[in-house]
Amino acid sequence: MSQLYIYNTLSRTKEVFAPINPPFVGMYVCGPTVYNDVHLGNCRTFVSFDLIYRYLLFSGYKVRYVRNITDAGHLEGDRDEGDDKFTKRARLEQLEPMEIVQKYTLGFHDVMKVLNTLPPSIEPTATGHICEQLEMIKTILEAGYAYIVNGSVYFDVERFSSVFDYGALTNRKREELFENTRELHGQDEKRGRLDFALWIKAKPETLMQWPSPWGWGFPGWHIECSAMSKKYLGETFDIHGGGMDLQATHHTNEIAQSKACCKDEPVKYWMHTNMLTVNGTRMSKSAGNGFLPQELFSGTHALLEKAYHPMTVRFFMLQTHYRSTLDFSNDALQASEKGLQRLWNAVNALSKIKPGKQHHNSIDQLDTMCKAAMNDDFNSPVLIATLFEHTALINAAAEGKAELSQDNLNTLKHVYNQYMVEVLGLTPQALKTEYSRALQSAMNLLLQIRTDAKTQRHFELSDHIRKNLEAGGIRIQDHKDGSTWDVM
RNA sequence: GGUCCUGUGGCCGAGUGGCUAGGCUGAGCUCUGCAAAAGCUCCUACAGCGGUUCGAAUCCGCUCGGGACCUCCA
Numbered sequence: 001m002s003q004l005y006i007y008n009t010l011s012r013t014k015e016v017f018a019p020i021n022p023p024f025v026g027m028y029v030c031g032p033t034v035y036n037d038v039h040l041g042n043c044r045t046f047v048s049f050d051l052i053y054r055y056l057l058f059s060g061y062k063v064r065y066v067r068n069i070t071d072a073g074h075l076e077g078d079r080d081e082g083d084d085k086f087t088k089r090a091r092l093e094q095l096e097p098m099e100i101v102q103k104y105t106l107g108f109h110d111v112m113k114v115l116n117t118l119p120p121s122i123e124p125t126a127t128g129h130i131c132e133q134l135e136m137i138k139t140i141l142e143a144g145y146a147y148i149v150n151g152s153v154y155f156d157v158e159r160f161s162s163v164f165d166y167g168a169l170t171n172r173k174r175e176e177l178f179e180n181t182r183e184l185h186g187q188d189e190k191r192g193r194l195d196f197a198l199w200i201k202a203k204p205e206t207l208m209q210w211p212s213p214w215g216w217g218f219p220g221w222h223i224e225c226s227a228m229s230k231k232y233l234g235e236t237f238d239i240h241g242g243g244m245d246l247q248a249t250h251h252t253n254e255i256a257q258s259k260a261c262c263k264d265e266p267v268k269y270w271m272h273t274n275m276l277t278v279n280g281t282r283m284s285k286s287a288g289n290g291f292l293p294q295e296l297f298s299g300t301h302a303l304l305e306k307a308y309h310p311m312t313v314r315f316f317m318l319q320t321h322y323r324s325t326l327d328f329s330n331d332a333l334q335a336s337e338k339g340l341q342r343l344w345n346a347v348n349a350l351s352k353i354k355p356g357k358q359h360h361n362s363i364d365q366l367d368t369m370c371k372a373a374m375n376d377d378f379n380s381p382v383l384i385a386t387l388f389e390h391t392a393l394i395n396a397a398a399e400g401k402a403e404l405s406q407d408n409l410n411t412l413k414h415v416y417n418q419y420m421v422e423v424l425g426l427t428p429q430a431l432k433t434e435y436s437r438a439l440q441s442a443m444n445l446l447l448q449i450r451t452d453a454k455t456q457r458h459f460e461l462s463d464h465i466r467k468n469l470e471a472g473g474i475r476i477q478d479h480k481d482g483s484t485w486d487v488m
Numbered sequence: 489g490g491u492c493c494u495g496u497g498g499c500c501g502a503g504u505g506g507c508u509a510g511g512c513u514g515a516g517c518u519c520u521g522c523a524a525a526a527g528c529u530c531c532u533a534c535a536g537c538g539g540u541u542c543g544a545a546u547c548c549g550c551u552c553g554g555g556a557c558c559u560c561c562a
Contacts, residue, residue, distance in 0.1 A: 030562070038562085045562035075560075085560080170557075172491060177558085221560085243562030248491090250561090273562070274493095280554065284561060319511075320501065325494085325555075332500050335512035342511080345525085373502095381502050385510035395526055399519090402527090459521060466523075477524050 001375040004059060006239075007323060009169060009247060009270040014377055019238050020268060025061045026237035027053065028229040028267075030246055031123070033070040034104035035085040038111055039290035040313075040328065041276040041283035045243045047314055048273040048322040050117035050425060052241070055374050058423050066232050067120040068225060069108075071101040072127045072208055073200070073218045084218060087207045097207045101127075111293045114310040116425045122232050126224040130210045133219045133227040136261050137198045137212075145260035149189040151201035151215040155256060157194035164259050166194075169270060170248045196253055198223050222253040229266070230258065240267040245282075247272050273322045278303075280327060291328070308333050311426055315340040318380040318424055339388070344428060346391040347416050349398035356403025363390065363408045366415050374423065383419060435487070447476070447483050454478075 004017040086097040197220035202209035258266035275282045278289045299307030316336035320326040373382035396402035453461040
């Protein structure tokens with residue numbers, strides 16, 4: 001594919017990507033609610049959109065990537081009453097709500113950084129955009145798609161769906177939607193079963209609240225994304241993304257709010273990333289099967305046999321297409337770790353190969369093939385497979401068992417570097433090449449002693465050195481022209 | 489109950505109506521003092537049952553299994 005195709009949830013097909021105002025692209029991704037630690041499932045979504053962001057940049061687009069931080073509101077349960085998540089957590093940890101926000105925002109940023117995701121262009125917070133949300137709610141009220149009850153404002157889904165298609169994103173018919181929702185509780189302030197809160201009246205003890213035309217309160221969960229995407233990307237923009245779990249409720253309601261406010265379809269391409277599962281079941285905090293990234297990097301989780309490098313985790317995620325579920329297991333991580341190592345070995349070997357006479361025409365197509373993979377709805381698994389397909393040849397050439405022309409070598413170096421580093425965002429594990437001078441001189445001495453022992457066929461000594469170093473995490477490998485070492 | 493997705497070799501995972509993805513694991517060989525690494529070779533699958541087709545794992549139907557959403561969740 002020479003053009004970029006994106007699977008659009010709205011149409012349920014792959015569509016040619018045509019930005020509204022090229023070369024500019026506006027992309028909004030729903031970020032985390034920072035009331036506790038992000039788990040690996042959350043991370044997967046952001047790694048997926050990082051891949052998408054990187055490839056759009058790589059393709060020459062000028063992308064404004066907006067990813068919000070939800071730091072206010074967000075009630076637990078479906079009743080639009082009770083405490084918000086931040087107030088609850090603040091009570092639990094005996095902190096200010098904004099301390100909770102700060103703590104988990106920093107934690108989120110740390111994890112994003114070690115996973116080598118690029119920071120978004122703008123990372124707006126809900127609390128920083130109360131005014132914009134209030135303005136939007138006012139507009140929706142004026143348009144007649146919302147109503148006020150006791151200081152709270154609710155969106156009138158029934159009224160909205162008499163004019164617009166409310167269930168478009170999930171392909172649901174109006175009747176189905178209204179039939180298949182649960183009963184309203186007797187004392188509920190909402191008129192309709194599907195109605196949702198735009199603004200919620202605060203109780204006196206609510207810790208985070210703001211003044212509004214309807215009294216003190218806080219925003220409903222969905223309105224922040226509508227308000228902030230409109231502010232930074234406009235009333236209509238190119239891409240809106242998030243996890244699939246947000247599709248039915250959050251994104252459906254976002255579309256409703258934006259249309260009620262601005263009439264037009266707010267987003268051209270809706271993109272949804274699939275879930276991370278453990279033993280086939282979705283990872284979620286409530287199910288108690290959530291992994292913290294730190295548990296992976298340190299290897300302290302019960303399901304893991306060892307620690308895994310963040311780049312291994314990233315590679316593991318990218319080996320599955322973003323719209324497929326990804327099942328998490330120790331074996332799968334192990335396979336990714338070895339595979340990634342194999343790719344890096346090939347990349348490193350490239351710099352050592354001397355150009356030969358034989359030219360492989362297949363390598364001329366490598367860049368085209370990599371592009372084709374990514375143009376097909378960001379198919380990173382196929383991209384990775386394409387990269388793997390040449391590792392055997394590269395390794396053979398490095399051992400003098402095959403030849404690669406100068407052109408071949410140039411192409412391979414260029415393509416591997418571009419796609420491994422720029423597109424996939426895999427950083428070479430620098431740890432393995434930068435050692436202290438002290439360690440280097442000690443190792444040089446040891447290797448010299450060992451080489452001498454080998455020359456004199458004192459294999460007990462040479463094997464003793466290798467075996468004991470290995471037990472300490474240093475691996476020695478013998479080659480035709482000497483020995484090398486690295487830290488495992 | 490409704491909406492929808494999915495079922496690929498020991499494991500993880502792409503994909504197309506006809507030409508064995510790829511990775512990991514396992515076995516054999518080459519190289520090697522031995523290891524390791526690397527190369528080569530082998531193990532060749534598409535849940536089941538029907539149908540459409542010259543031909544289907546790929547399209548359609550049914551059956552069985554798994555999952556998501558419909559309620560806070562990336």
